Amino acid sequence: MATLLHIDSSVFPAAGSASRAVAETFRKAWEEQHPEGTVIYRDLATDPVPHLTADAHTAGFADPSAHTPEQAAVFAERLKLIEELEAADAVLIGAPMYNFTIPSTLKAWLDNVILVGRTAGDSPSVKGTPVTVVASRGGSYAPGTPREGYEYVQNYLSAVLGDMLGLEADFIVPELTMAPQVPAMAELVPLFESSRERAHQDATVKAKTLAERLAA
Template sequence: MPSLLHIDSSADLSHSRSRALTAAFADAWRARGPEYTVVRRDLHVDQLPHLETSALHWAAADRTPEESVAPEAEALRQQVIDELLSADVVVVGAPLYNYTVPSTLKAWIDRVHIPGVLTGGVQPLAGKPVVTIVSRGGTYDAGTPTEDWDHGSPVLHIVLGTALGMKLYPVTVSATLADRLPDLAPLAGHAAAEFADARTTIERLATTLG
């Protein structure tokens, strides 16, 4: 059965734009038929710990004799890896927090970016579709002082797209705080239109990928 891995990382459980878009993707995926299943990993509600030891960054065969990993930490890492390997399609909600990905998402990335297992000469995930939904409270338009301040999107591109070799489908929405910050209020209409366009794109991808 086709399986979707649905990942969220927003700390906002009520009004998150990234959560709304990943949910729209999952709903459209399920609508394709009862055989289209979803595995959910909510990285904010059920947070992964930071790496217990730097040895977890390496495959077991590449660790030095002095590097040891507790069995439960090894099992958790393997669970996260198996979820990713088992999915036919992945959707990742990644709001921009202080110009980069949330720490909860970074903890997940640290458990899958492993040379000799998923990267570094081996790419068992090569070509697997991953839809990344980056929601940005402000604007980062070309030619503005903040055009280079989005450090979250490059992380996802480098790790998922380049290192893991996945087929990246990036979706971005901006000015999501236009309804809360007076300085962004003039962009509210533009932000709403961009969100609607993103939802249309998301639903189209959910019905064609996999």
């Protein structure tokens, strides 16, 4: 039975969040293919993980037998997150763009699970695990657009998830999500609607394709 690790980080509920809505479409399609499977779910907006501290960071490079009580306590929490990631057959991450980059809660999760010598380094323990990222954004930062140079979500996550953790990263990008709320973007509403529809279709197709691949 396959295990999906599902991470949400939007501060908005599903009704007001493109990343949550598209991730939910992916998850439903996944669960249809894996009715007996397991979904590990973390909502980083309602239940954030601790930001990395000096003790949590230094504990990752020290022999556990030499940990101080403080290091041992915080490192145990890091290990829970790392083991969840290692147990996953696939990962789903909702990563909305806030101020050109990812939410700080998602960055905190990444800082906790990235451990050189285990999940990162020469032989990452999670290497090859497929991860689907729903990278929603209020405007358009696609190649050729005026704000292309401000795209720090896909670029950053490609480097961290792919290069550091060795994960097989794939992206779904619903964009122009602010068009219905911003009068100056009113003429872009049809493009937003097309992007939203395409994102949900992609989520369904990618979830089913991935589920079939893992079951083979």
